[in-house]
Amino acid sequence: DTGVSQDPRxxxxxxxxxxxxxxxxxxxxxxxxxxxxxxxxGPEFLTYFQNEAQLEKSRxxxxxxxxxxxxxxxxxxxxxxxxxxxxxxYLCASSFLTGGVLPYFGPGTRLLVL
Amino acid sequence: xxxxxxxxxxxxxxxxxxxxxxxxxxDSVNNLQWFHQNPWGQLINLFYIPSGTKQNxxxxxxxxxxxxxxxxxxxxxxxxxxxxYFCAVSFGNEKLTxxxxxxxxxxx
Numbered sequence: 001d002t003g004v005s006q007d008p009r010x011x012x013x014x015x016x017x018x019x020x021x022x023x024x025x026x027x028x029x030x031x032x033x034x035x036x037x038x039x040x041x042g043p044e045f046l047t048y049f050q051n052e053a054q055l056e057k058s059r060x061x062x063x064x065x066x067x068x069x070x071x072x073x074x075x076x077x078x079x080x081x082x083x084x085x086x087x088x089x090y091l092c093a094s095s096f097l098t099g100g101v102l103p104y105f106g107p108g109t110r111l112l113v114l
Numbered sequence: 115x116x117x118x119x120x121x122x123x124x125x126x127x128x129x130x131x132x133x134x135x136x137x138x139x140x141d142s143v144n145n146l147q148w149f150h151q152n153p154w155g156q157l158i159n160l161f162y163i164p165s166g167t168k169q170n171x172x173x174x175x176x177x178x179x180x181x182x183x184x185x186x187x188x189x190x191x192x193x194x195x196x197x198x199y200f201c202a203v204s205f206g207n208e209k210l211t212x213x214x215x216x217x218x219x220x221x222x
Contacts, residue, residue, distance in 0.1 A: 031208065033208070033210075035210075040214070041214060041215075042118075042200050042202070042212030042213055042214050042215055043157070043200075043202075043210075043212050044212070045209040045210060045211070048208050048209070055208070056208065056209060058209070089155055091157065093157075102147060102159040102162050103159075103210070104159065105149075105156070105157035105158075105159075107154070107155065107156050108155050108156070110155070
């Protein structure tokens with residue numbers, strides 16, 4: 001296993017379109033996180049899963065955003081009716097346990113909404 | 115929520131120089147991590163250091179939890195050290211709060 005993978009790596013879409021991103025965590029990791037990073041800022045937490053359960057959602061995650069993790073494996077993040085303000089890097093991370101086990105981040109999906 | 119401030123925001127150094135990056139946080143934490151984001155956007159874990167001192171090669175980090183700050187030291191800088199360094203903290207939950215980062219540029 002070579003780490004967390006994300007697909008696609010880049011996405012350009014027009015305002016109003018829907019987009020979906022996929023994250024494949026490290027296989028034995030039961031925790032999966034989504035973060036969003038805008039230009040010049042640090043990543044901001046969006047949501048996290050333990051196995052298939054979504055345990056916390058940030059207020060940043062408006063009703064246009066939905067995340068799933070069926071069967072506790074890969075996860076998808078969908079953005080409906082995209083807006084220009086959604087342009088950002090979307091980062092996925094996974095970990096096995098808390099208490100010192102570092103989350104491993106994927107390479108990110110860079111979204112540009114025109 | 116917890117506030118995280120990093121300084122300096124930008125740092126330009128000659129290859130071979132040493133540097134110190136600082137992270138201040140506004141409340142008690144039980145998780146503090148340092149990350150390096152390379153020019154392609156990949157975040158790499160450097161240290162998990164809620165307290166104490168750790169060293170890994172040319173990098174070391176110290177966190178003084180009672181005074182709510184952490185320092186990242188880079189010695190004998192190389193051009194591959196360029197990128198943005200982030201401090202991230204949390205307390206009692208899974209949500210990491212990141213600082214705005216220090217952009218380090220190493221000139222050959």
